[in-house]
Amino acid sequence: MPQKKILIMGGTFDPPHIGHQMSAERAQAELLADEFLIIPAYMPPHKKQGENGASAVHRFNMSKLAFSPIGNVAVSDIELNRPEKNYTVDTLKELKKTYKDELLIFLVGSDMFLGFEKWKDFAEILKMVTLAVVARNLNINEQIDEMKRHLEISCGAQIIFIDAPPYEVSSTQIRKMIKNGEDITGLVCGDVREYIESNGLYK
Numbered sequence: 471m472p473q474k475k476i477l478i479m480g481g482t483f484d485p486p487h488i489g490h491q492m493s494a495e496r497a498q499a500e501l502l503a504d505e506f507l508i509i510p511a512y513m514p515p516h517k518k519q520g521e522n523g524a525s526a527v528h529r530f531n532m533s534k535l536a537f538s539p540i541g542n543v544a545v546s547d548i549e550l551n552r553p554e555k556n557y558t559v560d561t562l563k564e565l566k567k568t569y570k571d572e573l574l575i576f577l578v579g580s581d582m583f584l585g586f587e588k589w590k591d592f593a594e595i596l597k598m599v600t601l602a603v604v605a606r607n608l609n610i611n612e613q614i615d616e617m618k619r620h621l622e623i624s625c626g627a628q629i630i631f632i633d634a635p636p637y638e639v640s641s642t643q644i645r646k647m648i649k650n651g652e653d654i655t656g657l658v659c660g661d662v663r664e665y666i667e668s669n670g671l672y673k
Contacts, residue, residue: 476569477503477602479577480549480558483510483529485666486536487644487658489637493604496634497577498540501602504572506543508533509561512550522645524671526550535661559591562598574599577632580614586621593625600628648672 479494498506510529524532527550534545548564549556558576565574576599578586583603586592601621605614621627639657647654649672654663666672 474504474569474572475501475575476565476572477501477506477575477577478509478562478565478599479507480509480511480561482523482641483508483533483536484523484641485529485532485644485658485662485671487637487639487641487662488656489639491536491540491659492637493577493579493632493634494537494543495540497602497604497632498542500632501575503542503575506540507565508537508543508545509549510545510547512552512554512556522649522672528665528669528671532662532665535665536659557590559589559595562595566598575602575630576600577602577604579604584613584617586617596621596625596627600630602630602632604634605631645672 477497479490479497481490483490494506494508497503510526510533512526530545530547530550537543537545549561562574562576576595578601580603583601586601589595603614603618618627618629621629644654644657647657648666654666658666
């Protein structure tokens, strides 16, 4: 029986925006994963949630609205059930218990990839997963290419690139826009925008 492919995408998703969706859709279109896990973080180790950030429950619900239309997607609460600082290495160890013999593919943006050696136990992560790096419009610059070669040689990493359209707006910018009363139409999907409005988020 062929090895199943399990695609994993983590993030704060505060809120999930069109850029997140485009990256996820493109990755699934290229990789055709048997399962695609979206994992909202409870408390990302590398950032502090802003005063007007949404709760874990709201971010989980918005993620379901944003990503459910994508094939084979499931939004996982694996980190939300551990209300403490969650590190990717710990989450992957948990997933490995369920997906012992499957191929785990972890999706990251090019900016996160360039700082990957700062992640907790990054070498151990690379033993558990194949990294799929979202490279905007095949803009795989020399720095990204060098990092790929470096991790392949030093850690035996398996790294692939996913081409996705450029999208520069961030969740931080969207929260600020909402707080300032600006229109976010087109920056998040319609269902997420309605959810934000009906729950009075980011005011």
